[in-house]
Amino acid sequence: MSARPETPPIEGRAGVLRSRAVLLAALSLALGLVFVASLGFGPADISTVDALAALAGSGSEPTRVIVMELRLPRALLGTMVGASLGLSGAALQGFLRNPLAEPGLIGVSSTAALGAVLTLYTGIAGAFTLALPLGGVAGAVIGVALLQIIAGRGGGALTLILAGIAITSMGGALTALILNLAPSPFAALEIVFWLMGSLADRSFAHVWLALPFMAVGWVMLVTLGRPLDALTLGEDTAQSLGFDMRRARTRLVLGTALSVGAATAMAGAIGFLGLVVPHLLRPLVAHQPGALLLPSALGGAVLLLAADIAVRLPFPGNELKLGVLTALVGGPFFLWLIVAYRRRLT
Amino acid sequence: MKPAGGDARGLGRPWGAALAALLLALSLAQGPAGAVEPPKPRRIASLNVCTDQLLLLLGLRARLVSVTFLAADPSSSAMPEAARGLHLNRGRAEEILPLRPDLVLAGATAATPTVQLLRRLGHRVVVVPLATRLDDIPRNIETVARATGEQARGRKLIAEFRKELKRITAELPDARKGAAPSAMLFGPGGVTSGAQSLAGAIITAAGFTNGMASFGLAGVGRVSLELVLAARPRLLILSSLKRGNPSLARGLLSHPALGRAPAGRMMIRINHHVWACGTPLVLGAIRRLARIRARLAAQARLAAQERPIRP
Numbered sequence: 110m111s112a113r114p115e116t117p118p119i120e121g122r123a124g125v126l127r128s129r130a131v132l133l134a135a136l137s138l139a140l141g142l143v144f145v146a147s148l149g150f151g152p153a154d155i156s157t158v159d160a161l162a163a164l165a166g167s168g169s170e171p172t173r174v175i176v177m178e179l180r181l182p183r184a185l186l187g188t189m190v191g192a193s194l195g196l197s198g199a200a201l202q203g204f205l206r207n208p209l210a211e212p213g214l215i216g217v218s219s220t221a222a223l224g225a226v227l228t229l230y231t232g233i234a235g236a237f238t239l240a241l242p243l244g245g246v247a248g249a250v251i252g253v254a255l256l257q258i259i260a261g262r263g264g265g266a267l268t269l270i271l272a273g274i275a276i277t278s279m280g281g282a283l284t285a286l287i288l289n290l291a292p293s294p295f296a297a298l299e300i301v302f303w304l305m306g307s308l309a310d311r312s313f314a315h316v317w318l319a320l321p322f323m324a325v326g327w328v329m330l331v332t333l334g335r336p337l338d339a340l341t342l343g344e345d346t347a348q349s350l351g352f353d354m355r356r357a358r359t360r361l362v363l364g365t366a367l368s369v370g371a372a373t374a375m376a377g378a379i380g381f382l383g384l385v386v387p388h389l390l391r392p393l394v395a396h397q398p399g400a401l402l403l404p405s406a407l408g409g410a411v412l413l414l415a416a417d418i419a420v421r422l423p424f425p426g427n428e429l430k431l432g433v434l435t436a437l438v439g440g441p442f443f444l445w446l447i448v449a450y451r452r453r454l455t
Numbered sequence: 456m457k458p459a460g461g462d463a464r465g466l467g468r469p470w471g472a473a474l475a476a477l478l479l480a481l482s483l484a485q486g487p488a489g490a491v492e493p494p495k496p497r498r499i500a501s502l503n504v505c506t507d508q509l510l511l512l513l514g515l516r517a518r519l520v521s522v523t524f525l526a527a528d529p530s531s532s533a534m535p536e537a538a539r540g541l542h543l544n545r546g547r548a549e550e551i552l553p554l555r556p557d558l559v560l561a562g563a564t565a566a567t568p569t570v571q572l573l574r575r576l577g578h579r580v581v582v583v584p585l586a587t588r589l590d591d592i593p594r595n596i597e598t599v600a601r602a603t604g605e606q607a608r609g610r611k612l613i614a615e616f617r618k619e620l621k622r623i624t625a626e627l628p629d630a631r632k633g634a635a636p637s638a639m640l641f642g643p644g645g646v647t648s649g650a651q652s653l654a655g656a657i658i659t660a661a662g663f664t665n666g667m668a669s670f671g672l673a674g675v676g677r678v679s680l681e682l683v684l685a686a687r688p689r690l691l692i693l694s695s696l697k698r699g700n701p702s703l704a705r706g707l708l709s710h711p712a713l714g715r716a717p718a719g720r721m722m723i724r725i726n727h728h729v730w731a732c733g734t735p736l737v738l739g740a741i742r743r744l745a746r747i748r749a750r751l752a753a754q755a756r757l758a759a760q761e762r763p764i765r766p
Contacts, residue, residue, distance in 0.1 A: 153685035170717050171685050178712035179681055235701050293696075294531070295643055295704035302703060310645075310680050312711050427677065 129400060132393050136407035140188070143414045147184045148176060150421045155180075182313045187417045188410040189316070189323055190308070190376045193368035195409015196402060198383025199390075200330045203337040203398030204361050208388070208446060209270055212369045213380030216276025217252040221366075221373035222303045223280045223287075224248020230291040242322050245374025249366035252276055257362065305432030306377030308417050319371040326368030327406065329360045334399030341398060379431050381439020382409055382416075388446065495604035496558035496579070502546045502569070503562030504531055505732035506583050509599045510560065511537045512734060513608050520554040529697045531728050533736040548572045558602060586733020587674070589656045592616060595733055616735040620660070623738070623745050627662040628752035636751050638663035638744070639686065641713075642694035642727060644704030645677045654730040657737055661744030663690060684712060687720060690747060695724040721747065 148164070149157025153175055162168045163176035194212060201210035212218045228234045228244030259272040284303050288296045336357040339347035348354055373379075386408040387401055394400040413431070416438075420429040500521040501507045507526035510519060511534055524545055525531035526538035544550040548569045551559060559580045561570050573580050581602040583595050593613040600609020638658050640647050648654030648665070649672030655665040666688040670678065683691065693708055716722035729740045 151681050152679045153681040155685075171687055174712055174717070175681050175684050178710070179684075229701055229703075232701050291700070291702070293700035293702040293705065295702040296700075298644070299703050310707055310710060314711065427679075 125395065129394065129404075132390075132404055133407065136404055136411065139411045140407055140414070143411050143418070144184050144188060147187065147414050147418050148180045150418050151175070151180060152421075178312060179310065182316050183308050183311055183417070184414065185313075185316050186311050186319070186375060187308050187414045189319060190372040190379065191382065191410035191413025192406040193323055193326065193372040193409070194379060194383040194413065195386040196327060196330050196406035197365040197369050198409070199387040199398070199401045199405035200333055200337070200361055201365060201383070202387050203401065204333070204340065204357070205269065206340065207269055208450065209384070209443075211381070211384035212249075212365060213378060213383060214277070214443075215252075215256050215269060215273035216280060217249050217256070217365060217369050218373050218378035218380065219277040219280030219284075220252030220255075221245045221249040221370040222378045223284050224251070224370065225374035226284050226287050226303055230287055230293070230296055238318065242318055242371040242374045245372075246322060246366050246370030248280075249370030249373070250362070252280070253362045253366055257358075301430055303377045305430035306373075306379035306435075307420075307428075307430050308376050309428060311375065315375045319375045322371035323368045326364045326366070326371070329364030330368065331402050331406070333357060333360060333364070334402055336399075337402070338397055338399035377430075377432070379413070379435055381435045381443065382413055384446075385435075385439050385442050386412055388442070493604070496556075496602070498554065498556045499558045499560065499603060500544070500551050500554055500556035501526075501560045502544065502551070503560065503564070503583065505562055505586070505595075505734065506560040506599060507538065508532060508534055508732055508734045508736070509583070509596060510603070512612060512736075513596075513600060513603065513605055515603055515605065516541070518603075520556055521551060529728075530700065530726075531731065533726075533728050533732070533734070533739075551578075552576065560599065560602065586653050587651050587656070588653070589620065589660055589733075589737070591653075592733040592735065592737070596735075612735060616738065619735075619738050620741070623742055624660060624662075626749070627745055628749060635662055635664045636689035636748070637666040637669075637686075638690040638692060639666040639683055639688040640692045640694055640730065641678070641680075641683050641708075642730070643696060643702070644707055645679060646675065646694070646704075647672065647678045648675050648730065649673045653733050653737070657730070657740050658692075658744065661741050662748040663744065680707065680710060680712060687717065689720060689751065690744075691716065691720065691722045692744075693722065693724045694727045694730055696727050721751075723747070 145161065146157055148160035149155065153171075155163070155172055155175060159168060159172055160176045160180060163173045164181070166173075168176075197217075198211045201212065201215070202208055204210075222245070224244040224247045225241055226244075227248075228240040234241040234244070255276055256269070256272055259275075260268040281304055285300050288300050288303070291297070336347065336352040336354070339350050339352050340354075342350075344354060387405045390404045390408050391401055394404060416431055416434045419434055420431055423429065495518075497518050498520045499510060499515065499518050501510055501519065502523060504523050504525035507522040510516075510522070511526075516537060519541055521542040521544045522538050524543040526541070527535050527543055529535045532538065542554065546566065546569065551573065556578060559573055559578050561580055561582050563582055563584045570580050570582065581598065583598050584591070586592055586595055593616065596609050596613050596616070597606075600606050600612075638661075640654050640658065647667050649670070650665060650668040651673050652675050654675075655668065658665045666686055667678065669686075670682065672678070691713075693713065695708060696705055713722070723743075725740055725743070729737060
């Protein structure tokens with residue numbers, strides 16, 4: 110794909126806009142379908158049709174409770190988390206001009222999980238509700254800041270990935286340490302949730318808790334479109350075009366930290382999604398990083414909801430963790446990407 | 456339930472321990488000549504929260520050199536006060552060896568290397584199996600009583616347990632009149648208990664059917680919140696933790712979907728430690744569940760009486 114970029118024939122500006130509108134419409138339609146479909150999966154025997162009826166207010170009481178209090182918040186949170194990961198992946202790849210950038214791989218998800226774990230298991234989150242997303246956001250800020258210091262300016266893809274591996278392993282180790290030291294006998298069993306992510310048994314409380322943070326983060330990232338496009342011409346050129354790159358960097362850091370931090374605090378660290386989605390969609394937006402942002406948010410939501418259906422299929426009632434699935438799909442993709450990247454360099 | 460031996464409570468202070476040791480020494484010295492009984496173990500270490508409680512219930516606090524840290528945790532033990540001041544272990548051989556115990560009690564779930572190591576070093580280790588039925592409780596009391604040389608206290612505790620269990624079950628509504636209502640246990644992280652489990656035995660002893668058995672669950676396992684909500688048990692028992700110690704598992708019990716019991720159903724909370732150990736203390740839970748069972752039966756009778764009056 111990247112070896113021989115297939116740029117579409119040059120159309121008029123109207124043509125580009127029209128194809129972009131078609132893409133966004135198609136992705137929105139896919140999101141709507143997979144959202145509705147996801148309401149029909151779970152250990153209890155409630156089909157998509159029953160679930161829609163329950164949404165409309167009919168159906169038996171247990172069905173309504175299951176759909177309204179378990180499946181609907183789960184699908185909403187999945188949409189929000191997927192959008193956050195896809196969007197921040199696209200923004201990071203565009204800003205760092207690095208195809209391997211992604212919150213899960215560069216350690217941001219890992220430090221966000223660490224921040225959330227710190228607030229949850231010390232009891233701070235129990236005393237002060239907003240502490241959980243705030244902990245995730247603070248952890249993510251530290252993660253992005255560390256990365257900026259180590260691999261930010263002029264660092265190549267390799268530096269970024271190596272720094273990411275270091276931050277990810279440190280974050281994971283500290284998370285495991287805190288969970289092992291936590292007084293609750295259940296805490297140590299919850300390492301997998303924080304390292305792999307899951308949407309099981311989340312409630313509307315989690316949706317409302319995360320939404321404000323994520324929404325601010327999304328706005329910060331989506332409006333990065335024009336500076337990102339300018340950046341393709343080089344940092345100096347972008348600066349000379351009147352884009353304040355330092356402000357854009359701050360927006361990227363804060364936007365990623367807010368959206369990924371809140372997402373991780375609610376659903377654990379989910380890897381590879383932010384990597385795969387922008388790569389799949391990039392050829393469809395003529396490789397324009399700015400135009401990739403919104404489609405990546407929608408695509409991330411579609412992919413995460415699809416993954417969240419898939420984790421419920423093999424063992425109903427004892428579902429897989431989301432990270433298992435995203436890594437199974439994303440891992441080989443990542444390897445392929447590295448091979449393609451090396452071939453282009455040599 | 457009062458501990459059987461009278462000396463369990465007041466002997467927290469070193470004076471009590473010294474007195475008990477003195478009395479014990481005297482009784483040994485004055486023992487009948489030619490007694491075949493081996494000397495009673497005087498330095499007992501326990502590696503399991505259930506044997507901790509059985510030892511305390513047998514009134515052997517003064518002879519304990521170590522109990523598990525769970526024995527002092529109100530979420531895991533029914534009698535944390537009784538364990539206060541005792542040496543606490545985390546089930547490792549290294550913690551036990553310096554205490555020079557002459558008897559070590561371990562649960563069937565104890566790490567086998569620990570038990571093997573202690574045995575190889577010449578310690579007497581008695582493994583007490585997990586209780587999965589109510590009948591296992593007298594058996595385990597007997598095992599602990601025999602190991603500690605307190606058969607008489609064991610017999611007394613067993614007799615009290617059997618008597619009280621009989622009294623509670625005798626007052627239950629007739630099982631032949633109408634089907635028994637279903638009850639389900641839902642604990643932190645969705646942990647629950649099926650047919651061959653102590654919790655299942657407690658639920659059935661109180662006149663309910665264990666709803667988890669219908670899911671094909673045999674021992675202790677996990678169930679999704681969705682299935683519990685869909686199954687609509689007549690009584691949902693949340694196995695709650697006493698205080699602090701936040702975790703995602705614990706958070707599941709405050710999920711909004713469990714906020715209120717649906718119409719015609721009941722929901723209660725019973726402390727988590729009740730389901731863990733087969734000791735006479737399970738009688739408290741059986742008594743409480745049996746009272747609810749009686750109330751449900753009364754409601755059913757009332758509804759049956761009203762029915763003909765309705766047009």
